[in-house]
Amino acid sequence: MRAYLERLPHSSTASWTMLNRRLEEAIPFQWHHHPEFELTLTLNSEGQRFIGDHVGSYGHADLVLVGPNLPHTWASRRKIDAAEPHVALVLWFRKAWIEAMIAGSVELQPVKELIDRSLAGLAFSPETGRALTAEFQALFDRPPLQRLLGLFAILAHLAGDESARPLSRAVPRHIEGRSSRLDRVLTHLHRHYAEPTSMGELAEVAALSVSGLHRMFTRQTQASITEYVAGLRIGEACSRLSATTEPIGFIAEAVGYPSLANFNRQFKALRGMTPRAYRALFRKPV
Incomplete structure (x- = not known):
């Protein structure tokens, strides 16, 4: 099953995209990729995640940053609280955009290092996921400017998380001209x-x-x-x-x-x- 190219919607009021995905039955296996970075916090769900050639288990407060065009999907096995839905809070942003925002800002160099490391996919600890859950949820109730500031606050937090580990072994590292x-x-x-x-x-x-x-x-x-x-x-x-x-x-x-x-x-x-x-x-x- 080849990964299909997902085309994400763009907002007229924001430079990046977000989704509060709530599924009653299951998170289905949908092997796909897209040119944007993807930061996903998964709540009230257990199952398997597939990122590049990585396959691993996930649980509540699973937090992963996926690099551009890296095929990925989640596939749930069960809900932790059967009365509540599976939840995936997803943030997408384009490579050119995040690099332009970072360029020239010494303060944001840790974020640049973070996104460079995420080309293979990065998984953060459940403790980090739980610590940032309120920040993720608050983004959906904020106006565009406050959302943008909230995104960078989350990325700055992740940049300092030494527990993050790479996921996929085989990820293209493009070299200019080749x-x-x-x-x-x-x-x-x-x-x-x-x-x-x-x-x-x-x-x-x-x-x-x-x-x-x-x-x-x-x-x-x-x-x-x-x-x-x-x-x-x-x-x-x-x-x-x-x-x-x-x-x-x-x-x-x-x-x-x-x-x-x-x-x-x-x-x-x-x-x-x-x-x-x-x-x-x-x-x-x-």
């Missing part, structure tokens, strides 16, 4: 990751030698092509295991593993459990 080569390779991989990967074919896509392709890819994504493809395949397998009843053998072949034994080994190496155990996490008790 990103188009990498973009072509990534587009090809996302379209054909379930098929056998030919290094020669990828080198032609990038207009590089095979050795040049390896150097560029590893330098800009911090992963080898083999590792990146495995992340895509296992990420797709996770989405199918959590959302469908398809047989595990069928899923293995669909994501590019004709050998079920090899699929099981790769899955356990990346997720720390077997596909069967992972699927059991999403089964509702009878």
